[in-house]
Amino acid sequence: MRRTFLPFLALALSLAAPSQARALEIDVQVGSSIPTVSGSVTYTANGLAGSSIDLGTLGFGSGNDTHAKIDINHPIPVVPNIYVHYLPIDLVGNSTLTKAINFGGTTYAANANLRSEILIQQTDVGLYYNVPMLKTATAGMLNVKLGLNARIMNFNASITGTSGAVSKTTTASFAPTIPMAYLALDVRPIHLFSVNAEYKTLPMGSSSLVDWDVDLRIYPIPILYFGAGIGSYAITLDPSLAAGVPAANITFASTHFFLGADF
Template sequence: MKKRLFYSAVLTSFICPTLTYAMGIEASAGFWNQDPSGYIGYKVQSEADKIDVNQNLGYGKKTKPIGRVKIDLPLFLPNIYVMATPMKFDGTGKKDTNFTFGGKTYTANQTFYSEVKADHYDVALYYGVPFLKRLTQGVLNIEVGPNIRVLDLSLKVQQGSTTESKKLTVAIPMLYVGAQVQPTKFFKAEGEFRGISYNSSHYYDFIGRLKVYPYGPLFLAGGYRYEELKVKESDVDTKLKFKGPFVEAGFEF
């Protein structure tokens, strides 16, 4: 909770001074139905130490709140896009072979409790492709820029008195690319990509969104989101995928 408050304070302090000069703002909140898959591992010694999210941990779909804000700035200042995505899964599972997690041994066919958290917060600074929106009479817009994702990853496995956990908070530089197609003032289709690949790790995030504008600046939106995270650093060997539909409500000025 303290970390969430800290990140929120940083983002707010960064954004607020610019609001006076902003040419446009978009804000929305909603819910994402997250369907997890993949595996987790900490100080992995063999394939048996990779713990499957569905078969061993027993995780299923969870719906979590999401929120985002976009600010279009005038002149040559970069536009700002911030987004918050909470993620947390926990449950009781079982594995049919002995395995280690963080160097500690867990017994086969005995239940264990686990917890995986992968909260992340994005800040992108982007520009639109020059003159594209004007040339297409407002129908097409493409945005490109750097994105920083702060990932708060934590893993925990507990079986009886045997407990091990690992926390990893990293700021990940990514590429942001966004596109919007608006054939009428009542409808807009959007796509977003954030991603990076380095060494044996990668992180990809794809978002597709459809918006309808029932009244004035208000909009309702629905879409689909897919994330893939592979981490091999600080003794963490983890590959996670999250996918599923989402809904949003918000406004644009």
């Protein structure tokens, strides 16, 4: 992991040199995300091999999660800019098993009624630099950001199975803080709208996280905007990563809508 980040960190630090006087800029945003999930999970515990569970068979619908972000872009030389982004995911599914499965050492019989939930509480804290002189050279039409992101995550995946009067619940959970590389692109050809993209990633051997989104902002007046976008969040987990981690290949696809102020 250290070898992965040293070149990127060196590049980010090289951007720290002051390039121009600029004012304090604050971007505040709140909105709603509508995620869907696909992929598979295998949770082995208590010496019992877990079943490979296709998430598409668990009846997950679309979620509706509130997200919020603040981005502070300041004029202090050398000190990086900072953002904080709260982006939870909560999905619930209801289904009936067509065959027996094992999840976390618990066996759920065929024809059992299942309630499944994926709950991820996560907050991103990022430090970044703007590419020097680029925004000035393009008259504010283009800006590129490079930095590091810390994803503070609390991951829970649970299954509750009911068969007759018997109900059983099993939960896989872990709470890591994950460093990620951060890249963002802002394009604003005219004052009325902008296109913004973000990419965050971390390869962790046989595990990885890749998170990207693209959105369109409309500015009805100079500092206020509204918009919509799409995103994808792919999680690949290997049980060797940490205790309580299931084997998983999960992708969350989302559409999001938001309001914000950029001043």
